[in-house]
Amino acid sequence: MSIAALSTQGLDKRFGSLVVASDINLVIPHGVRYALIGPNGAGKTTLINLITGMLRPDAGKILLGDADITAFKPDARVKRGLVRTFQINALFPHLNALEAVTLAVCERRGVAGEWWKPLRAHADAVEEAYGILASLMLAADCYRLTRELAYGQQRLLEIALALATRPKVLLLDEPAAGVPREESAELFAAIAGLSQDITVLFIEHDMDLVFRFASRIIVMVGGRILVEGTPQEIAGDARVREVYLGGDAP
Amino acid sequence: MGTRWHPIEYAFWASTLLPFLLFPNHLVLASQIAITALFALSLDLILGYAGIVSLGHAAFFGLGAYTAGIISKYGYGEPLIGLLVGPAVAGLAGYASSFIIARFRHLTLIMITMGLGFLLLEAANSAEWLTGGSDGLQGIRIGPILGRLRFDLWGYTAYAYSLTVLFLVFLVARRLINSPFGLALTGIRENPMRMPAIGAPSRSHIRTIYTISAIVAGIAGTVLAQTTSTVSLGVLDFQRSAEVVIILVLGGAGRLYGGLVGAIIFMVARDQFSGIAPQYWYFWIGALLVTVVMLLPNGILGGLAALTASWRGKAS
Structure with missing residues (x-):
């Protein structure tokens, strides 16, 4: 293993006196499935916001591969392969699923600024988008407006949009949030089926899913990383049990 | 993603030729409608597609008009030269202001565009040496098109010219809307927060479309002047900025034809109502606006589209 896919060094963020991230040091190797867990308010989404550039850290560094991306804007990070999804659907309500994913494909290919060429001229972009939707079982509904899709399908579309950018590192913020339990396993099966070239870090509250689909787990509490390890190590960790699993675990 | 022409579109454009046959006494009005439609089309590109609200779009209309008028005083009265220079000046101003525009949304944007409009209006008002101030620009000399086609009193040339320009710009706009860029604009309108997360440089997209929109508004102003x-200062007036928003909302924003249909309805209504009671005609526009917005939130075209969709649904 050479360089980590994603790493952070001493990330700090506070809002006034509230510390939301404190001395976050992560080293995430290529191709690993990471789960990020912790009680509500532990700073999990904040960490994703920091890593993807939606928030600026007060101190610390973020590296993608060996490149320091701390000063990059969110869209520039996406261009380099650092991509996220959102806990609350952030979609394009009046675009159909195929249009939305085609848009993301066009942006990745750098052709979305072309206003003199018809979209037809980029039929391969549309095909690629269709392929992504098909891989997430959305092909049959690809002409339906996003807002008319079932909630679970919208969650899948979130992931489809992220995949269209060809991520190297994919950060999934509660991908199964709001999805009925029986469907969320399906959704995670789709995530597990992603190419092994993609490094995945997901936030999830359902411990069954976490232990089934993560090869490593990071536990956050109060803006700090409490412990990191394999599922077995985390399951056997007394501190984790105390602050998290023993408390308000679902 | 259909780019093919609908039969209704052919019918619409064919019917724009009817005034030559049916209303030869109203060609001046028809020409004004075509110009207003072009102006509304320019607003549709930013408001209807990218969701960028402006209450100061007359700035670019006025820049086009003043530029075309002023250069004609100095011997460049050939309309096609004006048609290059006027929109170019408007486009430059649009590009310069787009750096501010791209950073803001909603109410802030309304205030900024309105403020920029006021700035330009008062600048034109005080620069009497250049614009003639409140007396209007004096000494405009528009030549015949290509040295041959003179603008006549009856408006034959004027309407033919305005309509041709409108149609050509419409073709470009239609192409733009059906391009990957058009899709990106819709993405900005639908969810500007998500765009960076799919790697989209939204601000650069906004700068591009704002500049294009300013050029089109400049074309409309140029054609009016010619x-x-x-x-006169009226080309930069706040009322012109507000009216073009009304026209677009009446017709239906984000539909390319909305501004065109809105312009026809608004201008014909103004012509008719102001004949009855000139000082009160805004009363009827107010009534029309409230009715349409309450009953048809997507404008007249949006209402028609919903109607045909439900009719088709029943038929099948």
């Missing part, structure tokens, strides 16, 4: 041989 077909009427007058330019």
Whole structure:
């Protein structure tokens, strides 16, 4: 293993006196499935916001591969392969699923600024988008407006949009949030089926899913990383049990 | 993603030729409608597609009009030259202001565009040496098109010219809307917060479309100056900025034809109502606006589309 896919060094963020991230040091190797867990308010989404550039850290560094991306804007990070999804659907309500994913494909290919060429001229972009939707079982509904899709399908579309950018590192913020339990396993099966070239870090509250689909787990509490390890190590960790699993675990 | 022409579109454009046959006494009005439609089309590109609200779009209309008028005083009265220079000046101003525009949304944007409009209006008002101030621009000399086609009193040339320009710009706009860029604009309108997360440089997209929109507004202003041989401060007026929003909302924003249909309805209504009671005609526009917005939130075209969709649904 050479360089980590994603790493952070001493990330700090506070809002006034509230510390939301404190001395976050992560080293995430290529191709690993990471789960990020912790009680509500532990700073999990904040960490994703920091890593993807939606928030600026007060101190610390973020590296993608060996490149320091701390000063990059969110869209520039996406261009380099650092991509996220959102806990609350952030979609394009009046675009159909195929249009939305085609848009993301066009942006990745750098052709979305072309206003003199018809979209037809980029039929391969549309095909690629269709392929992504098909891989997430959305092909049959690809002409339906996003807002008319079932909630679970919208969650899948979130992931489809992220995949269209060809991520190297994919950060999934509660991908199964709001999805009925029986469907969320399906959704995670789709995530597990992603190419092994993609490094995945997901936030999830359902411990069954976490232990089934993560090869490593990071536990956050109060803006700090409490412990990191394999599922077995985390399951056997007394501190984790105390602050998290023993408390308000679902 | 259909780019093919609908039969209704052919019918619409064919019917724009009817005034030559049916209303030869109203060609001046028809020309004004075409110019207003072009102006509304320019607003549709930013408001209807990218969701960028402006209450100061007359700035670019006025820049086009003043530029075309002023250069005609100095011997560049050939309309096609004006048609290059006027929109170019408007486009430059649009590009310069787009750096501010791209950073804001909603109410802030309304205030900024309105403020920029006021700035330009008062600048034109005080620069009497250049614009003639409140007396209007004097000494405009518009030549015949290509040295041959003179603008006549009856408005034959004016309407033919305005309509041709409108149609050509419409073709470009239609192409733009059906391009990957058009899709990106819709993405900005639908969810500007998500765009960076799919790697989209939204601000650069906004700068591009704002500049294009300013150019189109400049074309509309240029054609008005050329077909009427007058330019007054009215071209920069707040009322013009507000009216074009009304026109677009009436017709239906984000539909390319909305501004065109809105312009026809608004201008014909103004012509008719102001004949009855000139000082009160805004009463009827107010009534029309409230009714349409309450009953048809997507404008008249949006209402028609919903109607045909439900009719088709029943038929099948």
